[in-house]
Amino acid sequence: MFTTIPLLLWLIAPVNAHISIFTPAMWGYNVSFDTFPYDNRPVAPLADYTFEQWWFHGHLGYPPNPGDFFDLPAGKPATAELACNKGATSYCSSADGDLCFGKDNYPCPGSPISQFHTNGLEDLKGCALAITYESDVNKVQPENFTVFSVNHTCVWYEQTDFQVPARMPPCPEGGCICAWFWIHSEDSGGEQNYMNGFRCNITGSVSNVALAPAQVPRRCGADPQRGVMEATPGNCTYGAKQPFYWFQKERNNMFEGTYSPPFYLDLYNFKNGSQDDIFVDSYTSIPPPSPTQTEVPTPINHPVPQPSQTKRAKRKSVERTARESGVLGTVFKSLFSIRATYSRDVF
Known part of the structure; x- marks a missing residue:
């Protein structure tokens, strides 16, 4: 062995x-x-x-x-x-x-x-x-x-x-x-x-x-x-x-x-x-890089959305779409109101 x-x-x-x-x-x-x-x-x-x-x-x-x-x-x-x-x-x-x-x-x-x-x-x-x-x-x-x-x-x-x-x-x-x-x-x-x-x-x-x-x-x-x-x-x-x-x-x-x-x-x-600065909103502007460039950009510190905030934003987006759809909007609004009453812990 x-x-x-x-x-x-x-x-x-x-x-x-x-x-x-x-x-x-x-x-x-x-x-x-x-x-x-x-x-x-x-x-x-x-x-x-x-x-x-x-x-x-x-x-x-x-x-x-x-x-x-x-x-x-x-x-x-x-x-x-x-x-x-x-x-x-x-x-x-x-x-x-x-x-x-x-x-x-x-x-x-x-x-x-x-x-x-x-x-x-x-x-x-x-x-x-x-x-x-x-x-x-x-x-x-x-x-x-x-x-x-x-x-x-x-x-x-x-x-x-x-x-x-x-x-x-x-x-x-x-x-x-x-x-x-x-x-x-x-x-x-x-x-x-x-x-x-x-x-x-x-x-x-x-x-x-x-x-x-x-x-x-x-x-x-x-x-x-x-x-x-x-x-x-x-x-x-x-x-x-x-x-x-x-x-x-x-x-x-x-x-x-x-x-x-x-x-x-x-x-x-x-x-x-x-690499946390790779997003489209990471900087307001980035100066052209060069050996003589003296301006250095500072990344924007964006807070990370929490999962609960993300769910709430999605719900509001669906509600807004429903309101814009006319008659169906009334139905969706009622459904969301009922769900919100019994599921506040989720939303």
Whole structure:
């Protein structure tokens, strides 16, 4: 027993390199080493690829089963599973092995941290979840995704929490489409991107405020490693931001060099946690960003509607519609009066 397990880990470790989110709601959930003529498992990195190859990891032909969604509770954390192998997650079974060794919350059982491209906690560069309010994946374009949550300690833990903004509106019929994005430290491997798409759904929504159009992030934070000792807040992108699309043959929105990759950190004004300023009413105005811009916008602090307030607003809206409908309005008004008498605790 004590000799078999280390041998098994040694045999599996070479194919465990890199990392991915894993959920049955993802495209490519069952893609294995043999599915494509090249290694296109969900954990495989994306670099110097055509758009068809890197977009949704080239897995659009391997959709999730109908009804599989990753739930995103508004105002609460959503726990994602990140691993070098699906066998290290709670889903366990994998073509690369049936490990189930992830009890210590380590994403790559039997492998060193170099397998997920880091030299330690201080070398982590964060990862992000992005969303588009479109249920038809064939209509989604890179510009449609908005980053709504960032975790700066990603990818250190197998179970990683992503805080969901409290004001996220509900998804349309058929749900939303989300994606996980990660770019690792430049001193821990080559120029690589990671993207895995999945179906998602906002639960417990109490707001109908739409997301603002996402803009391209801008490098604006301090970067002592490259001699930039102070941040340039006026050069930041504020509000809704797109994910990074970098180092591919097509459709890049970032053009940083080999040793200056973009990261989901303060360096690009990605705060740790929920991105609460991504809505159309988050700012009264945003000045054009530039290295010489001195005006920095302040987000508006909107109170989050309580569920009881939301129910009351819906009832008033229905009552108003009923009043405007003439004769039927009298009937609806009577019904609402009767219901209000006996259901005050609800309304």
